Amino acid sequence: MSTLSFFGREVPVIYDVDCVVVGGGTGGAATAISALEENISTLVVEKTISLGGTQTNSLVSPMMPTHVKTQRINVLITERLNKENVKTNDGTTACSWFNVESLNYVLEQLITERGGSILYDANFIDCVKEHGKITHIIVNTCNGLAAISGKTFVDATADAVLSRSAGVEVVSGNKDGENQQISFRFEMGGIDIPELRTFILSQNETFCKIENPDFFEIAMVPGKGHVLEPYFREALANDDLQEDDLRYFQAFTQPGKPTVMSFNCPHIPGITKTTDPKLRSEAVVKGRQMIxxxxxxxxxxxxxFQNAFLLKEANQLGIRESYRIVGQYVLTEQDYVDRARFQDGIARGDWYIDVHSVTKESVNEAKFSRGEYYEIPYRSLITFEVENLVVVGRHISSTFLMQASLRIQPTVRDMGQAAGMACAYSIKNNMALNTLNGAHLKQQLQMVEEF
Structure with a gap:
């Protein structure tokens, strides 16, 4: 086995592949599947033992809807979930529903069936860069430090960890440096869903409009007229809840789990810096008390809920936004308003600017009508500083407000589709990722996907 000298230590090189994907989350898993479909050797380096990122480890389900035609990898994942007897369509909304265990398994199978490798329980430490290219990354494993060699590298870490270590310029937060709010999700079991549904609908609740009895959603936001608010107020008066517990409440049923709901809450109060490791730890403690x-x-x-119980807490916090790279093009909220088109537009977005901001920052924009969309240019996924790096996920090059639209799962998966194809194109044509003409990539996507 070859070794690499790293700060005076000889570190074993345990993989040498065409494409190294750092982070097996929403974008990373999609990138890996895409790259493997282009027949290049691919490794996913994942710090947990579960693929899917925030989808699985942060319990972020269901997948928020998009009305644009999604690309092949997105469809592939949904089709495989359906084969696992997980209903993904509620018949009313455009959401894609899943439970996290099924999604984790499906992503793993889609990668391994195509000959891909996954290195679980491996924490990224650093990268080795020569002449503007990353040659290796260093990871910490159960056997200590190890090196991984690759031709192309994908930063799918969500926190831009690989990009920052490679010297890529990044920004964070709004104009005051404040980030979006953190959530800490959980699941409860033993719920009588039919009784809950009957109760909610009997109160003339208008929030949940899903007609299929297998799917259900409840919510409570103070001052919005939700039927659950008086019950929260009563619990607050009885000291069973605190004021912060009423900030935001939402829960969804889980396909394949007939007595389980997943909760998109609590929102952790007072944490304005998601890039501070101490504050993230404080958020865990606060969130667990709220749960x-x-x-x-x-x-x-x-x-x-009479017989309901706490089933599990998320394995990681729901971080909506932290670092964003400064790439070759910074996508802005004006691009949203303009329904921007680009010669190198490799993905489409139509989700509204969904800012969970501590300071309630927002933009005056009209939500899209069905069929309207903006494009994400390939240039927002590549950097000036590193030749063989492409970035996928919530941390691509955009403004704070624009990031709040493009960060949803179907859009990130479509970025991954393009990134995997870009890595293959780069290798097969001996071309740097950051000089690759995204217009060629867009054309290739159109040919393959009728995109």
Whole structure:
């Protein structure tokens, strides 16, 4: 086995592949599948033992809807979930529903069936860069430090960890440096969903419009007229809840889990810096306390929850935004307003500018009508500083507000489709990723996907 000298230590090189994907989350998994479909050797380096990132480890389900035609990898994942007897369509909304265990398994199978490799439980440490190119990354494994050699590298870390270590310029937060709010999701089991559904609908709730009885959603935002608010207020008066617990409440059923709901809450108060490791740890402690209060409140106050119990907490926080690279093109909210088109537009977005901001920052924009969209240029995925690096995920090159639209799962998966194809094109044509003409890539996507 070859070795690499790293700060005076000889580190074993355990992989040498065409494409190294750092981060097996929403974008990373899609990139890997795409690259493998282009017949290049691919490795996913994942710090946990579960693919899917925020989808699985942060319990972010269902997938928010898009009305644009998604690309092949997105469709492939949904089709495989359906084969796993997981209903992904509620018949009413454009959401794609899943449970996290099924999605994790499906992503793993789609990668390994195509000959891809996955290195779990491996934490990225640093990269080795020569003449503007990354040659190796260093990871910490159960056997200590190891090196991985590659021809192309994909930063799918969500926090731009690989990009920052390679010297790529980054920004974070809004104009005041404040990031979007953190969530800490959880699941409860033992819920009588039919009783809960009957109760909610009997109160003339207008929020949930899903007609299929296998799918259900509840929510409570103060001052929005939701029927659950009086129950939260009563619990607050009885000291069963605290004011922060009422900030935002939402829960979804889980396909294949008939008594389970996944909760898109609590929102952690007072944490304005998601890039601070101390504050992230503080958010975990605060969030866990809030989860326990909510899990005790629901059986006591809400019909259908009488026998419910806390099933599990997310394995990681729901971080909506942290670092963003400064790439060859910075996508802005004006591009959203203009429904921008680009010669190198490799993905489409139509989600609204969904800012969960501590300071309630927003933009005056009209939501898209069905069929309207903006394009994401390939230049927002590549950097000036590194030849063989492409970036996929919420941390591509954009403004704070624009990031709040492009970060949803179907859009990120489509970025991954393009990134995997770009890595293959780069290798087969001996061309740097950051000089590759994205117009060729867009044309290739149109040919393959009728995109």
């Amino acid at each position: 326990r209060r909510l899990a005790a409140f629901l059986p006591k106050y809400i019909p259908g």
